[in-house]
Structure formats: structure tokens, C-alpha cells
Amino acid sequence: MDLRSALLCVGGSVCSFKLVHTLLGGLQAPPREGHRAWRQRNIGTSLAHSSLSGAWAALCFWCHPQMAEDLISTHTRFSFSLVTLSTGYFIYDALDLLLNQSFKRSWEVLLHHAVVVSCFSLAISSRLYVGFAVLSLLVEINTVFLHIRQLMLLSGWRNRPAGGSAPTTDPPRPTAAFRLTSLLNLATFLVFRLCTLGWMTRWLAAQAGQIPRFAHTLGTVGLGGITVMNVVLLYRLLRAEVLTDTRTSGKDH
Numbered sequence: 093m094d095l096r097s098a099l100l101c102v103g104g105s106v107c108s109f110k111l112v113h114t115l116l117g118g119l120q121a122p123p124r125e126g127h128r129a130w131r132q133r134n135i136g137t138s139l140a141h142s143s144l145s146g147a148w149a150a151l152c153f154w155c156h157p158q159m160a161e162d163l164i165s166t167h168t169r170f171s172f173s174l175v176t177l178s179t180g181y182f183i184y185d186a187l188d189l190l191l192n193q194s195f196k197r198s199w200e201v202l203l204h205h206a207v208v209v210s211c212f213s214l215a216i217s218s219r220l221y222v223g224f225a226v227l228s229l230l231v232e233i234n235t236v237f238l239h240i241r242q243l244m245l246l247s248g249w250r251n252r253p254a255g256g257s258a259p260t261t262d263p264p265r266p267t268a269a270f271r272l273t274s275l276l277n278l279a280t281f282l283v284f285r286l287c288t289l290g291w292m293t294r295w296l297a298a299q300a301g302q303i304p305r306f307a308h309t310l311g312t313v314g315l316g317g318i319t320v321m322n323v324v325l326l327y328r329l330l331r332a333e334v335l336t337d338t339r340t341s342g343k344d345h
Contacts, residue, residue, distance in 0.1 A: 093169060093172055093173070093176075095216070095217060098172070098176050098216050101173065101176035101177065101180070102176050102179050102180040102183070102216075103180065104180065105176065105177045105178075105179070105180020105181055105184070106180045106181075106183055106184045106187075108180070109137055109140070109141065109180065109181050109184040109185070110184060112136075112137050112140050113133050113134070113136075113137045113188065116132075116133045116136045116137060117129075117133050127192075127193075128246065130192050131246060132243065132246055132247070134185070134188060134189075134192070135239050135242050135243055135246070136239075136243065137184075137185070137188075138185065138235070138239050139236065139239040139240065139243070141178070141181045141185075141232070142232040142233075142235035142236045142238075142239060143232075143236050144177075145174060145177065145178050145181070145229050145232045146229065146230065146231075146232035146233035146234075146235065146236055146284075147233075148174045148177075148229070149174060149226050149227070149229035149230050149232065149233075150230065150233070151170075152168070152170060152171040152174060152226050153226070153227075155168075155170070156168050156170075156171065159171065159223040159226070160223070160227075162223065163221065163223035163224040163227060163295060164220055164221055164223065164224070164299075164302075164303065165220055166223055167219075167222035167223055167226070171222055171223070171226045172216075172219075172222050174226060174229065175212055175215055175216060175222055175225045175226065175229075176216060178208075178212065178225075178229060179208075179209055179212040179213065179216065182205045182208050182209050182212075183205075183209060185201075185205060186201075186202055186205040186206070186209075189201060189202060190202070200321060203317065203321075204317075204318060204321060207314040207317055207318060208228075208314075208318075210310065210314065211225065211228075211310060211311060211314050212225050214307060214310065220307075221303075221307065221311075224292070224295070224311070227288065227291070227292060228288070228292060230284050230288045231284055231285050231288055231289070233280055233284040234277065234280035234281050234283075234284045234285045236280075237273055237276045237277035237280055238277055238281075240273050240277075241270070241273050241274060241277050244269070244270055244273060249267065249269070249270060250266055250267065250270050251265060251266055251267065251270075274333050277329065278329065278330075278333065281326060281329065285322055286322065286326070289315070289318070289319050289322060292315055293315060293319065296308070296311050296312060296315060
């Protein structure tokens, strides 16, 4: 795939995810407006991307395991197409956030998207490091459960409905579906997010003398920033799930 075709794929991806966002708005019954409704559509669109790209990335390594041995120059048209699709998604989502949410609330996600688009753009333009870019998209397997959890919170599906008409002082109990989603979210966070980032960090350190300084610096700075963001995200998840449940259990005894 030449550069012109790759750019057309990126542009087509931007338009496709805009279409997904619009279609999700039509599925909301009754149709709703406002920030909360936009947030649900935004997360729904992100869920569509993470479901597609996570499965696609795993399939790339399954069908072409040689790519795991050479993350620099070995790739297929199938894996290259995934990188162009995801680049388009991150561009679309950044524009959606800039137009619909304050910078103060979205700067972390915008910074993440800027780093990813910069690194993926290098892979697309040079036709190198495509395997490394596909490896990073294994993180999206965890993002599936992260977005499902967010949608459940926004939709009020976290806690079981209170039984009876009499008021109670008992703390609300999470539903079985929410507990399962939270468990899968934490488990896949450790496997597909932290382990993947650790593997990428080790590989990048080992390639210090094998790749150009600009590419190595871009990868190191970008990966370092994203790793910090993910450590903060893990802390927030543990605080919301584990620490909150511990305090609640303590109050019950």
C-alpha cells in the first residue's frame, strides 16, 4: 500500500467512525441530547474501535507470528491496514473531544491520542515499526472492558435496585454483571495493558542502537508518557473498585 492509499484509508476511517457515532445517536431511545448523551455515543464509538482493533491485532500475530520476531520491518497488508484504521479513529476521537468537551476534562486523552497518532504516522510514512504499532493495539483488548464499565456507570447499571419501599441505610450493592465486568477489566488490564507496555519498553531499550535516534526518542518519550498515564489509570480503578469495596465491607461489620 503506497502512501496515498494509506492516507485515503486514514481519511476513510475518520469518516467511518463519525458514521458510527451518528448511528449510535439514532439508537438511543428516546433520542437524547446534552453532554451525557454525547458521552455515551463517544464511549460507544470507542468501544466499537477497541473491539475491532483488539481482535484484529491479536489476529495479526496469530496469522503472521514472524511479525513478533521482527517488529521493525516485517508486516503484512492486513496489519498495515489496521494501523491506518486506528490512526483514523484516534484523529476522529481527538476532534470529537475538542468540539464537545472542555480541554480541562479531556487533556489526558488528547495527549494520549497525539502521541499515538505521531508514532503511527511514522510507521505509515516509513512502512517501518508496523509490528510495534500493532503490538501496542493489543492494549485495546482491555479497553473493551474499560468502556463497557464506563457505559454501565453512565446508564445506571452499576448497583442493584433497592428492594422494598422502606428506606434503608445499607450501602448499594453492585450487580453481578458489573462485578464481572470490573473483574475482567482489572484482569485484562494486567495482562494486555501492563504486560504489553512492559514488553514494548524492554524491546525499545534493546533496540537503542538499531533504530534511528529520532524514532527511538519518539518511541521512548511517547511510551514513557503513556505508561505513566496507565499507572494513574490503574490507581483510579483500584481506588474505585477494590478500596471502595473494602471500606464498604468494613462498615458492614
